[in-house]
Amino acid sequence: MGKLTAHAIVERALEIGDTEGLDAVTIRRLATDLGVTPMALYWHFKNKEQLLVGMADHLISGFAPEPADDRSWQCQLRDLAEGLIRVLRRYPCAKNVLAQVDQAAVPSFLAVWDQALGLAREAGFSMEESCLISKYLLQxxxxxxxxxxxxxxxxxxxxxxxxxxxxxxxxxxxxxxRYPNLVEMAGPMVEGMRPGFYDTFGVDLVLTGIEALATARRNPASEVVDTT
Known part of the structure; x- marks a missing residue:
């Protein structure tokens, strides 16, 4: 094969992770699959921890957040969430990879996270609230x-x-x-939803809560219930 690249290594690592699980992703296994010695991989990744960070960076790098523009923060935050979902959907092992790394060490994730923080601030939330909103949205x-x-x-x-x-x-x-609702809704619970509905409803659910909270922050009087 030609010159071994970090891109080729993480691509193969993600393929193994998708089909066999992350426990099967080892330096020795990758070296065998790529036809090189383990030392050739250590040149790019000194250990599995670094390899997992490289895998996380690669799987998110397919999604580049759009620069801030004139659209509402709601539209931009939706694009951010939906874009991240689309790119992660390509890799069955994506959630497990992200769960095993320090996400603050993943450059491509930092770009998404930074934009989510900025949009939360634009919506009028405090720094502390923006930190939580960005965390809940991305997770x-x-x-x-x-x-x-x-x-x-x-x-x-x-x-x-x-x-x-x-x-x-x-x-x-x-x-x-005892469980009337679980029995009644067993079908949709396990058979899946209409194409696209699962994703759009999930994003709607999260963003509607953020939008409602932002509105309440701007109009405190709207939280008062009229009992007259």
Whole structure:
């Protein structure tokens, strides 16, 4: 093969992580797959911790946040969340990778995080509130991106169908007098949602809460309930 690059290493590491899990991602395994000695990989990544950071940076680098523009902060924050979801959705192991690294050590994640902080400040939140809002928003995007991918990762359509059938029967067989809603909604709970609905509703849920809170900050009187 040609000159070994960090890009080739993390691409192969993500492929292994997607199909076999992160425990299977080792320097020795990568060296074997890439046809090089382990020392060749150590030139780029001295240990697995550095490799995981490189993987995290690579999987997010496909999403470059747009520079601040004249659109409302709501529109820009939505674009940020939806863009992050799209790029993470490509990698079934994305959530696990991000959970195992210090996200502040991932340059591409820092760019997304910094923009989320700036947009929260533009919405009128304090620095302390902006820190929490950016954290909740980004972690929600990671969770939204992971759920349907994690469910189907490494399984054939037949295996997925059987898993869904078993999970649905499990919920439907619960005592209806004790768990009436779980029994009634067993189908949509395990069979998935309409294409696109899962993502858009998840983002709507998070952003609507942020927008409502921002409005309350600007108009404190709106929090007072008229009881006359």
């Amino acid at each position: 929600s995007a990671i969770a939204i991106a992971d759920a349907p991918v994690h469910f189907s990762s490494g399984r054939t359509p037949e295996e997925i169908a059987e898993l869904v059938r078993v999970k649905r029967l499990g919920l439907e067989s619960l005592p209806a007098d």
